[in-house]
């Protein structure tokens with residue numbers, strides 16, 4: 377990471393340069409949401425100042441400009457995930473809405489006897505939409521258990537897959553443990569049983585390279601705000617031949633070809649799944665974030681890995697800290713508990729020292745239950761964090777016994 381110029385990078389993130397509670401902000405809550413570089417702020421500001429218009433429908437120049445930028449953003453996302461064509465990219469509000477889209481549209485064809493395979497470490501966004509589907513249509517949910525290190529139990533997963541499995545829906549990276557799941561093995565096994573596959577990439581897309589064709593998944597979901605883009609925008613990638621067969625899930629403008637009270641014909645993907653005025657400025661902001669990320673100088677992934685390793689080593693050296701999960705491949709986050717204190721109290725003390733982290737169940741209550749915990753304190757460093765910030769965080773943790 378000596379080649380990766382972190383101060384120059386940080387200069388592009390205005391929100392990093394502030395004091396919180398009289399101390400310089402150390403922002404380690406990037407798994408919840410990341411800060412935004414000037415490139416994103418500028419792109420969205422420029423859109424509203426100059427090109428603002430609704431897309432697709434008007435005859436005027438501003439609308440043509442807005443449409444061009446909006447559809448170019450779709451192309452940027454398609455390249456970012458290596459989709460075969462831009463029509464495979466559907467705009468959503470985020471990962472949550474992307475998964476709900478699949479559950480409501482593709483899921484409409486499922487019924488009793490069909491199974492959906494999830495894992496214990498899923499975020500509620502990849503659990504509750506399937507539970508709603510199960511309630512509506514009698515679908516069964518099966519759950520891949522974890523090993524003691526916080527990894528998916530691959531042997532158990534293979535045993536749970538069967539010809540009844542219609543969908544394997546798993547995270548690429550856990551938002552609590554940082555576990556990188558064995559997607560290649562899981563997707564191959566699911567395919568051999570004839571199941572489709574959905575990847576929750578919310579915690580992965582900002583850290584690992586994403587290649588939906590190499591993964592061989594049928595659906596891939598992620599959120600803009602976790603990879604330096606704006607809130608209110610996310611992506612569902614779906615294989616084109618599947619999208620063509622899927623019914624709409626929300627009705628309105630944009631998603632139709634012809635509307636008549638005698639019957640309505642629907643538009644082709646992706647528009648079939650984008651009823652109403654889309655988040656135009658947000659799509660443009662997300663494309664700016666992806667351009668920013670893909671044009672970063674080499675070394676940022678190694679820098680992130682170095683920060684996480686420094687943090688994990690430092691945590692292990694503190695006798696009163698218990699690190700949760702030791703997966704063989706870990707990205708983005710590390711969770712801890714304390715022998716004698718509640719994570720909430722520790723989080724509040726860290727905030728007093730300017731350090732932003734997250735406490736609680738992290739929208740993964742089934743995982744908490746499996747771990748026998750009611751919450752953790754989670755650190756989520758990102759590419760703009762520094763070795764000095766990690767050292768300062770570890771020093772702050774070392775001082776916690778003085779306060780309790």
Ligand code: PMP
Nearest residue numbers: 470471472499501551578579599
């Ligand atoms: N899945 C995972 C693994 C996540 O970490 C998150 C965000 N915490 C989500 C889904 C939901 O993302 P969003 O709230 O942006 O829809």
